[in-house]
Structures are given as structure tokens and as C-alpha cells.
Amino acid sequence: MEIVLKEKVKEAVKILYNSEVADDLIQIQETRKDFKGDFTLVVFPLLRYSKNTPEKTGETIGSYLVEKFPDIAGFNVIKGFLNLEISDVWWIEYFRRMTIEKSHLENSQVSDPETILVEYSSPNTNKPLHLGHIRNNLLGYSLFRILSACGHRVIKTNIVNDRGIHICKSMLAWQKFGNGETPASSGMKGDHLVGKYYVLFEKEYKAQIEKLIQAGTDENEAKNSAPLMKETREMLLKWEAGDKEVIDLWKKMNSWVYAGFDETYKKLGVDFDKIYYESDTYKTGKEIVLSALKKDILYRNEDSSIWADLTYDGLDQKLLLRSDGTAVYMTQDLGTAVARYNEYKFDKNIYVVGNEQNYHFQVLRAILNRMGYTWSDGLIHFSYGMVELPEGRMKSREGTIVDADDLIKEMQETAMEVSLELGKLSDFSEEEKEDVFRKIGLGALKYYILKVDPRKNMTFNPAESIDFNGNTGPFIQYTYARIKSVFRKAEQTGILTETGSLNEAKAGIKEIELIKLLRKYSETVSQAATDYSPALIANYCYDLSREYNQFYHDYSILGEDDTAVRNFRLVLSKVTSEILYEGMWLLGIEMPERM
RNA sequence: GGUUCCGUAGCUCAGUUGGAUAGAGCAACAGCCUUCUAAGCUGUGGGUCGUGAGUUCGAGUCUCACCGGAAUCACCA
Incomplete structure (x- = not known):
């Protein structure tokens, strides 16, 4: 138009x-x-x-x-x-054409589909997932759905940070203080159990440092010479040398963590097509660095550490291999990128990683570019903002980390309380109820996080529970459930919905407003795909729900005597429910049929 | 200190390539269930869009300066 x-x-x-x-x-x-x-x-x-x-x-x-x-x-x-x-006639005719489209996203299809890797989650194997990871996972997964919906070939990947000295810390603590405790024996989720030993390590280590300082050692010296740190370093050497005992322990504890992560991922409703491990990719990274050194793209320092000089790009010097020849974070990421390109020949590789790593990704691209990998232009850092508490960042030292599993559980419990109070599901079985509570609780959590512009930092206040009224996930779910309820009733009374013939219909103001909004759906999804912003879809679903609720309030659907008008309203409701369902689906949010 | 990002109602957030009188929700107050689900709908109050300049017919949006906040600048990941 x-x-x-x-x-x-x-x-x-x-x-x-x-x-x-x-x-x-x-x-x-x-x-x-x-x-x-x-x-x-x-x-x-x-x-x-x-x-x-x-x-x-x-x-x-x-x-x-x-x-x-x-x-x-x-x-x-x-x-x-x-x-x-x-004219209303034009709008109604426009809407009629919408109802006979095969998909509401026909106009969102890209003319030139790309192969896109989306990396998200990137957990660390010695800590359970927390609120920050939730934002990461939800954004990554939603991005996958949005890009796929627009016709791209999207591969979800995860890179697991499973090596390095910090991993040895939890291993050592378990070895020394664990008494053979396992997830099965303790009833603890694997990732939480390992996390417990990581915390324990830090506690004991700190105590040793204190002791040394009191005995007159200076602080840096104390940190280095504390027995626990010495043992950790020995363990890392053994790990790198492939010592069987250490590797076995590493594998065992990793398997606990992965079982724990899988559970959390499953609850969140996210998954991956391909998982990379840094314990594999750091080797590729080393090879790349050494071969680039031969071509004089990199240089070797006197102490034999290897560096990239990026001052041409307005950046700095960057270390790529330590003087002892071991890999750093950047080395691994170089290796991962190359391994991925070799495997998928992607057009784009989107890294869903927090904005604290902006500099890292700038450097990563610059180095790959310098090394002659032309595809480095396709590396995109989807830099999202931090989740902060009212008093600032979450800090493990102050115990203010909001644990992912706890939060999910809390949300479901709140959903249950609210739902039971309203008492609308009395005829449901316990299983059916649980399913609805899960959908609502997670819907509230996911929507709360995804409605915010991903690039911005956001505040989460644990003291105030996430709302279920207003601009929330449950509000949209409720709108959907209401529409479904209308159709259940229609079916009972034998009223059919005919999408083809709307010519007789007359439209009121709210109805035209609804059509206008429905029309914006595919445009919104396209925008969300190009901007990498699920928030656009979230806010669209909210606007649509609000508009529909006004319509629902002002007009009677099944009570309308004029059958043409009644049918028109039914079709309008049907399309609204379809788009709400789809839109929320793109966000990874499930919709209950009743609530 | 350098670089990057952010600053909109008491709180949490929207605000398309610059367009009209800056919008929602929460919280507060006041209404609406005999009719398709009240997790809803309607209304009231609440703003120097951090401050100041510039560009223009027109600026929350673009430019510059300043104020305030965050991130980053590791032989940590």
C-alpha cells in the first residue's frame, strides 16, 4: 500500500x-x-x-x-x-488475502539464504549456569529460530570451556576434600556439585594465602607459593601431558557437569547441533599460530612468546602463545573459528557473547583477517548487555549470583501459586497442571529477558518477583488462551469459521486497528532478523495482545447475530492467535491452550 | 588515562531511515464480572528525554562539548 x-x-x-x-x-x-x-x-x-x-x-x-x-x-x-x-473495504480485502497465505512469514523470506552458525551459551565447566547465561541462551536460541524462519540455514553451536587452570582447581579440591562424593551419593546436580568444590578451593586457597602473609610473605609471593596453587599447576601440567589419572578424573567430573547442564538446557528449552570443546580447539589454534609465524604475520619475542602486532588496525599487541608454549583464550578462539569454517563454510558466524568481550572479538577478527582468512568478515559479535542487580553486578564472592536452576524453579512455583489462586484449572490432572505452570513460569522469565533490547544492560531485581500482569509473557499467553477458549465454545455450539469469504463483513475501528497490526508481523520478524533483536518480536506480541484484548472487550464474537460479521471476528481471532503463537515460538516461549 | 557502550515518569522498559501533543507496564488512586477466561478492560495523577550548544521547516533520534554510569585495555577465560 x-x-x-x-x-x-x-x-x-x-x-x-x-x-x-x-x-x-x-x-x-x-x-x-x-x-x-x-x-x-x-x-x-x-x-x-x-x-x-x-x-x-x-x-x-x-x-x-x-x-x-x-x-x-x-x-x-x-x-x-x-x-x-x-476504505474499510480495502483493509478487509487485504486481510482476506492474509488468511489464505500459506504462512504469515511469506514476505519475510530472504532472497539469498545464508549458512549461519550461531554460537551461544559458552559455559565454563566449574560453575553452574546463572542468570547471565539465561539471557545468553535465550537470545541465542531465539536468534536461531528467527533467522531460520526467514529462510537461512542456521546451525546452533556451543563452545565449552573445559580446559585451563581454573578447571584443575575444582578437580584438586574434590580430590583432597571430596571423600568420593558424587552427584548420586549427594543428590546434588552435577554442575552444582563441581561448583561447590570450586568455591571450596577458593576458600581454602585464600586461607593459605592469609597464613603465609601473616608469616611475613608478601602478597604476590604468597599467591604463587601457596601449596594448593602449586598442586594445581602440577595438575595442569599432568593434564597437558595426558596423565591417565588426571584425565580420568577430568572426564569423570566433566560428565557430571554435562549431565547437569543438559538438565538446565532442557528445562530452558534450548539445544545445540554441534558442540565444540576448547580442549580440542586449542590445538588447532596453536597450529595456526605457528604457521602464521612462519609466514612472518606474527612475531616471536625474546622470551619466545608469540605475538600479533595490530597497531596498524588501531589495536594493540596481542599475545597468542605463552613463553612456555601454552595456549591462551585467543589461541583457542582462533582455532575454533578455523575449525568451524572448515566444517561448515559459513557465510556468517554469530557469537552470542557479552559486551565485556567487545575488544576480544575486534582482535579476533583483525588477526584472522591478517592471516588471510577472507571469511573473517562474516564473524559477527552479537554483543549483548549484562544482567545487573539493583546494587550492580552479580558477584560470587558476595553470594549474589542468581542461579539458573533456582530461578526457573521459583518462576514455576510462582506460576503455580497465581494459577491455583485463580482456580481455573480445577478439572485438569496434576500432570496437565504441571505442564501449564511450567509454560507460564518459563514464559514469564523468557519474556522478561527477551523484551529488553539485547544490546542494553538490564536490571533484574531478585527481591521483586517477575510480574504476571501487564507487559509480560503470561499476559500474551492469556490472550492466546482466551482466543482458544472462544474457539472451543464455537465448536461446542457448532459455529464454523470460514476464512475465504469476508466480503459481506463490516468492520469497526478496533477491527481495522487489529488488521493493521497483524499486517506488521512479517515486517517485524524481518527487522528482528536483520537487527538481531528478538525484543522487537516480543514487543510486537505485546502490542498485538493489547489491541486484541481491547477488541475482545468491546465486541462480542459468538454473540454477534450477523453471521458475516461474526465470521469476520472469528477469522480475525484465529489469525491473531496464529501470529501470537508463532511470534512467541520465535522467542522460544510455549503457549498454553488454557490457563 | 585510551577505546567502546549507556543516560527517557518513583521503578522496569518501548520509541522504525530525524516528523505531529514523547508511550507502555509496575507501583498509587477510581471504576467495570447475569454476556466469548477480570492473568483482562477503562480512567486519574506522574517528564527540563543527563546538561549546554549546533545542524534544520522540524531533534528523544544527527554533530560537538561537558556531567554521570558501565565494560574493556592480562603470559585469566
């Missing part, structure tokens, strides 16, 4: 003022709600052709359009804005 209007305006200016207008001077936008009309032409840019006041110009163009274009039912001019009113 906008395109047609543009053409018409162009034609109008040509005939009325005898001038050719550049396309970008014709600005058509949706009319703001407080004004009468559907589309608005901003006339300011056209004044140079009309040589007249904004009001007069608007009037002239408006009259011309109404006369020549039957779909325009009327117009009004306010200041420099020409508001065009489109």
Missing part, C-alpha cells in the same frame, strides 16, 4: 506542479493513533514544488488522490501532514 501511495503522490505532484520528485522526498508513514486516517504523507519536503503553504499543498494533493484513487476514502490536513483514510 505504501508503495502504491508513493506512486500516486509522485503522479499527483507531476500533474499538479509539473515536477519530478525524488523517491526519498515522498515520506509515507502510518498515521499516529490520535489522528484520523491510516497513512500520512509528510508534505514539508514537497513545498519546494508546490511553492505554497503546507496546508494548501496538503489539501491540493489530498483532493487529487481522493478523486483518482477509489481506495482512499477521505483525507484531512493538520499542519504539514496529510492524513489519508483508506
